[in-house]
Amino acid sequence: MSGKVLRVFPSPLTVVLGIVLSLVLVGIVAGWASAQQPTPSDDEVNAIAKTMYCPVCENVPLDVCPTQACAQWRELIRQKLAEGWTEQQIKDYFVAQYGDRVLGEPPRRGLHWLVYVLPPLSFLVGVLILVNVFRNMRRPKEIAMSPGAAIQAAPSGDDPYVQQLEEELRRRERGD
């Protein structure tokens, strides 16, 4: 009886073979299943490639770059998308391989914050300067002083005839 039982129970070799076989089967099924997922379209690839740059073709976005190298990059993006990677994962992968320059904009960290902070900051400074100019200009004290300033501003050794001419010409300008 026990001998029968032993005969029914598979040998270690059969177990190993069985595991390998089932793994292969699972692999085939999984592969078949993944092959059933639609291949990412050119448009899906380009949507990501549009914001990326290869280190060689500088300033030509990856989606329109005509070189072979860039075509290979696009294929790599397609492959990663097919494997289920997200856009961010794909970008991170390229950054890890080739550095920050593959991105269309510097990442928002460290020194690169300057890219985003400096223009609005300088615009703000411009606004403050302008506000200051407006305030100073409209101060009554300044208004009272301004004719004097205007006289001072004229070059001391200037010819009265030339001044007269300048004034006439200016009047002409204002007149038209």
Add this chain to the structure above:
Amino acid sequence: MIAEVGFGALIVAFIVAIYGIVAAVYGARRHMEPWLESGRRAMLLTWPLITLSVVCLVSLLVSGHYEVQYVYNVTSNFMPLYLKITALWGGQAGSLVFWSWLMAAFASAVTLRKWERDREFLPWVIVVTLVTLAFFLGLVIFVENPFVRFWQMPDGRQAVAMFAPRGAIPLVPMDGRGLNPLLRHPGMILHPPMLYLGFVSFVIPYAFGVAALITGRTDDRWIRITRRWTLVAWLFLSLGLILGSRWAYDVLGWGGYWGWDPVEIAAFMPWLSGTAFLHSVMIQEKRGLFKRWNMILVILTYALVIFGTFLTRSGVLSSVHAFAQSAIGPLFFGFIALTFAASMGLLLYRWNDLRSEGVMTSLLSREALFLLNNLLFMGILVVCFWGVIYPLISEIVTGQKVTVGPSYYERSTGPLFAALLLLMGIAPLSAWGHSTVKTLGRALWKPLVASVLVVIGLWLSGVRAWSALLAFWLVALVTLVTLYEYYRAVVARHRRTGENYLLALWNLAGRNRRRYGGYIIHLGVVLMALGIIGIELFQTETQGTVQPGGSIRLGDYTMLFQRLDVFDTQDGRNVARAVVSVFKGDRFVGELHPRRDFFYDSQQTMTIPGVRSTMEDDFYVILVDWQSSAQGITFKVYHNPLVNWLWLGGLVFILGTLVAAWPDREGVPARARASQTLVTQRVKP
């Protein structure tokens, strides 16, 4: 022999320029007329000398003297004659000679005209222009000589030198490498010269500004003298930018017109500061305000002109235009730093003399709104400058290069451009000196209501994106305000003079060309804005791979791929040309031929789209790949709504600038007469 003559002429021109600087400075400091006259003649001599050099270089290019390195690099037997001539500015050394030639021509034109009238400024104008010219000639002679030749040394080595090394014999290649394929386009005839003309002519207002600082003339005379120069410079720069955009759209094959490439921005930056300058000088002319600011703007524009040339020519930034890399960067950088520091030093020296003559009384006055306009232009300029320069800073500090791409520029400048459009709608209605909410409101309410009605109409017709509605509202507002301004003025003139409306319009524009030319420019800008809104907010694209007989659909359009022809041409290209039929709905609307050209001599390819163009939209097809896929031919297709309004707007814009810059027949002689009378009066007593 031709090369020696060309090089010799450059050396003589350089020496003459240096002499001219010394003579003019000496003459002006010591008030010695003969020295001034001598300096002026030296200035006038530079142009014929550089012309001789240009003629020599062009004859070498045209006749295929490939022993000259420059000729070898930029021409080949296959190239048509017009491209061989334009190859003068197709490479670094040649374009520096071309720059110098234009500079000498403009400076000569200044000194030939009105020498008597502007004698006070002109010695210093000569100095400034000659310093700039001498710098460029020095670069050509000592660093980037277009006349150097190939030599075979006795030991078999090859050498490149101007004159034959001992025992060497000339080495003459059978063919050249040919011009960069991107540059083999009719656009090459006009686009670079227009940009260079724009760059060079902005040197003239700067030279007068510096002359005013040196001589201590603190009034607006330098501005009035250079007003037309500034407009002409601006016209050329605008033309150069518009032509460049069109060229990119037609040839570069990315479906767009502007890629925020560093070299594009390099030409755009002086345009920005120049536009701010054009507006702000009016404040000084009309109200005597902001003299210092105008000086800063003109100095900045000059620095940006040289910086633009530096970016294009130094190879410091790699970009699609970086076909001209060399080691002249540090020299350019030094020159920019030196001239900028010297100019700012002079400005600080005169700082107290340049006080405003009047006051600003209202926040809604024209001058206040012009200042706001200047702030916005400067804001855009900072975004551009910072975006161009930051990759270098990153590379220096962290050792890593970064890309600052279109998304940065579009996001940062978009609101500023929108605010500029809004100002364009309001400022023409405000008055110089004093405007109140009430006066401005009275003038504004009708166009404002009409523009809101336009937006409601758009909303009812299905446009829902708020950015598009806002953009169209701004376009409508500016258009209506500008047309309303014309209408009011024409009706007023008709009532006063009894002229019919057309004649009234004609006379009105003729009497105040600057103002009404300016309004035409504004109309051009809104038309361009329409095209930009169309392509930026409504562009769609798709890509697909098809066999002959297969089709790709995008919106209402369907593209049917017929066949692909691959053949060699006589001018050294291998062409892959697709034939596609385009249908809108079910209606056949045309056949397109997108193609890829492979240039054997330079081993480069070029993508030329097939475009079906109407005022409503463009259907733009690119041949992406025909070799690597077994499934067929890959096409990329764009739908670009309204894009042609951009080009139409460009034409209107140029027309407006021409109207504004057109010489005054009556005004100028009257002024000259007036000044002559006064000069006579001055001499007599």
